[in-house]
Amino acid sequence: MRHDDASAPPPGHSLDRLLARAARLAAEATPARRRLLGIAGPPGAGKSSLAAHLVAELAGAAVLVPMDGFHLAEAELRRLGRTDRKGAPDTFDAAGYAALLARLRRPEPETVVYAPAFDRRIEEPVAGSVPVPPEVPLVVTEGNYLLLDSGPWSRVRPLLDEVWYVELDGPERVRRLIDRHERFGKPRERAERFVHASDEANARVVEASRDRADLVVRFPPGEAPPAA
Template structure:
């Protein structure tokens, strides 16, 4: 399980919120590293004081990817609406009284973003957002990064991470050979981009490769 001091650190962030200034925690890392696992665990532990808003809700729709000729690169930085994501984080950072903000989610069963899926009430002090590109050194993502109070980088042994990625693609409908090819040609290219931002993280959380996802070491 997750060391309690990680939950405590997230709880301290939440405690620093005010009615006019919500706190935002970003969880970054390469595909398959365990970002969603950690983010969901933190939100569960904070029990009503945090909401999870995934970056994946800003995937471009499949029809738009086809129009742009980017379907075979789905998951790359330019297959997301980075400006829309930054705009949402800005709204979440400065909550309006009596206003619920609705964030999109990503449905892996249909491989599409779904608008209005995640309600964020104005009195929730912490938003946890997770995604590959929160630390990307690129102007398109700088506005999003500037909205976050802290960014944690999730690390995992590459061989185990790739194995989990292939299994995940297969679980959601890709034949094994196609899943392996997609991981090799698309996910791993994206992973190399993501890894370049590791040193910019406020905290690095390493996951154990020999058991269910759970951080065992951290630095920063």
């Protein structure tokens, strides 16, 4: 497994170089074997923004399939008593996510695969949101737990051709998280409480999986892509 570490994106891991690396993966695909690129990292590190940037720049050669589409519904979290830990590893359908990735690796002629997405405006997953046509050579998937090696999450890493781990300076990452929760409707005090009690607990779990990545991209303050 390759594991390149970088103190910052430029010069070794600039956005242009990351895009070129993703384009090479897409070029390696065949009609029978699509390539899958995973982008992992703790909450607020910028993985969603990086993934969206790559897919936009690849202009039809890639589709973004977010792990967050496999969040359990709010009603199920209430039933499980896990609403206060939404975003923890056990609040996702990890087995369902792995099954989708396995299906995406082997495209079927004339068959569009529909993946779920997560709507932050309503804080719920939405089924059938992301069409993946069979001719698209690269799927970019991003999420916290792509590198976890426990339970059903352990099925995910072997299905991905590469996984990049995105880092961001801790205080900046926390600030961006709080701002994001507030932007999507949480009062500031509640957003701060949720980030420090839940998101940061999840971040510690994610950080423990860092060494399983092929590439570490570290964004210093001011150089990360805009928050998604």
